[in-house]
Amino acid sequence: MLAKRIIPCLDVKDGRVVKGVNFVNLRDAGDPVELAAIYDREGADELVFLDISASVEGRATMVDVVRRTAGEITIPFTVGGGISAVEDMKRLLRAGADKIGINTAAIRNPDLITDGSRTFGAQCIVVAIDAKFNAEWGEWEVYTHGGRNATGIRALAWAKEAERRGAGELLLTSMDADGTKDGFDVALTRAVSSSVGIPVIASGGAGNADHFADVFAEGQADAALAASIFHYKEVSVQEVKDKLRGKGVNVR
Amino acid sequence: MIAIIDYGMGNLHSVSKAVERLGCEALVTSDPERILAADGAILPGVGAFGDAMANLHATGLADTTKEYAASGKPLLGICLGMQLLFTESEEHGEHQGLDLLPGRVVRFQGNYKVPHMGWNDLIFKQESPLFKGVKPGHVYFVHSYHALPERESDLLAVTDYHQPVTAIVGRGSVFGMQFHPEKSGEFGMTLLRKFTDMTVGKTNWTF
Numbered sequence: 214m215l216a217k218r219i220i221p222c223l224d225v226k227d228g229r230v231v232k233g234v235n236f237v238n239l240r241d242a243g244d245p246v247e248l249a250a251i252y253d254r255e256g257a258d259e260l261v262f263l264d265i266s267a268s269v270e271g272r273a274t275m276v277d278v279v280r281r282t283a284g285e286i287t288i289p290f291t292v293g294g295g296i297s298a299v300e301d302m303k304r305l306l307r308a309g310a311d312k313i314g315i316n317t318a319a320i321r322n323p324d325l326i327t328d329g330s331r332t333f334g335a336q337c338i339v340v341a342i343d344a345k346f347n348a349e350w351g352e353w354e355v356y357t358h359g360g361r362n363a364t365g366i367r368a369l370a371w372a373k374e375a376e377r378r379g380a381g382e383l384l385l386t387s388m389d390a391d392g393t394k395d396g397f398d399v400a401l402t403r404a405v406s407s408s409v410g411i412p413v414i415a416s417g418g419a420g421n422a423d424h425f426a427d428v429f430a431e432g433q434a435d436a437a438l439a440a441s442i443f444h445y446k447e448v449s450v451q452e453v454k455d456k457l458r459g460k461g462v463n464v465r
Numbered sequence: 466m467i468a469i470i471d472y473g474m475g476n477l478h479s480v481s482k483a484v485e486r487l488g489c490e491a492l493v494t495s496d497p498e499r500i501l502a503a504d505g506a507i508l509p510g511v512g513a514f515g516d517a518m519a520n521l522h523a524t525g526l527a528d529t530t531k532e533y534a535a536s537g538k539p540l541l542g543i544c545l546g547m548q549l550l551f552t553e554s555e556e557h558g559e560h561q562g563l564d565l566l567p568g569r570v571v572r573f574q575g576n577y578k579v580p581h582m583g584w585n586d587l588i589f590k591q592e593s594p595l596f597k598g599v600k601p602g603h604v605y606f607v608h609s610y611h612a613l614p615e616r617e618s619d620l621l622a623v624t625d626y627h628q629p630v631t632a633i634v635g636r637g638s639v640f641g642m643q644f645h646p647e648k649s650g651e652f653g654m655t656l657l658r659k660f661t662d663m664t665v666g667k668t669n670w671t672f
Binding site: 335 | 476478479482486489491511512514577578579580581582583584585586603605607608609625626647648649650651653654
């Protein structure tokens with residue numbers, strides 16, 4: 214039976230992990246490769262690197278990070294952030310990334326999903342959707358630029374279009390839940406997951422191990438992503454998995 | 466030396482790094498002579514079946530791979546590389562494969578999520594040097610098409626995804642894994658080691 218996946222996410226800027234991390238015995242708390250290897254050993258099922266570099270040099274550095282990471286870890290990893298052309302995808306995949314995450318660029322140019330999927334296969338293309346509840350509509354709206362800009366696009370419709378265009382997976386972040394530590398947005402996750410035929414990674418709001426159980430059981434998520442609770446050692450990947458196992462959720 | 470056959474598709478870096486971590490020399494190459502001289506060969510692959518076969522033919526590596534397989538030295542197809550070992554596939558039209566193993570590659574059909582993506586556990590169907598002495602564990606799959614071997618004897622392991630899904634195949638010295646051993650943690654590395662052991666004569670082929 215297919216296991217539910219637990220995915221730590223690392224924000225990387227100019228080749229360094231930003232946002233705090235609180236691991237002991239780290240030679241260098243800012244080295245993404247070293248942190249990736251630790252999460253691999255701790256039982257993470259996949260990793261996501263979000264490149265938040267603002268410069269061309271920073272992005273070039275990411276290719277090197279990807280190459281070093283691919284030689285170091287034995288689990289799949291996705292790279293997202295600032296990818297706006299098939300050529301960018303190619304560079305990162307060739308360096309050893311398993312999947313490419315696209316967000317704002319896909320909204321601006323949906324053909325990027327189609328072209329990426331056709332060139333590298335659907336399994337490589339993760340469409341990231343940042344969604345926020347729009348009370349007027351009574352449903353969720355897609356945001357871009359890290360949640361700053363409303364697009365006027367309905368999240369459910371966009372999720373379906375991304376699938377139709379060849380996305381292999383959706384990384385769904387709730388802007389409402391993100392940062393609250395009150396739990397994932399179960400309603401949003403279930404709404405999206407039940408209306409598409411591709412896997413959905415839930416993101417935003419993880420505060421404890423029980424939250425993961427909720428988003429798998431009620432939210433119908435296929436995977437769940439978190440950053441700070443893992444980085445600050447509030448809970449380990451293994452603790453989350455133990456909890457899930459205890460609740461009858463199938464994990465690796 | 467293990468040759469990683471480079472026909473312009475897929476993530477060769479991870480496979481070659483994984484082989485090196487097992488203490489074996491890995492060479493990513495499209496040179497037929499070097500492939501034929503290798504102790505073991507890996508046919509990786511990510512992407513579409515038709516494109517992959519077109520590349521294999523255009524580079525002459527389809528013939529090289531068949532010649533290699535006929536030599537009796539160990540060959541391992543990974544993911545799409547496993548599917549290419551079969552006779553044919555229905556991925557975006559009908560395509561002929563390398564036909565080293567009889568069978569057909571078909572799309573997942575049903576009311577469930579495709580791709581089959583993530584960690585799933587193996588069920589061994591018969592003995593093989595590829596997992597002799599190893600307990601089944603979770604490995605990482607990502608695929609929308611799956612292989613249906615014609616001969617039951619070629620099916621070494623399956624996983625369960627709404628049906629039994631071909632996970633490991635093998636006949637003689639030709640093997641295939643639908644999942645990514647190089648992305649499947651320690652357990653995946655153990656399976657990959659079983660393969661590399663064959664290439665350095667550590668395997669007792671009679672089992």
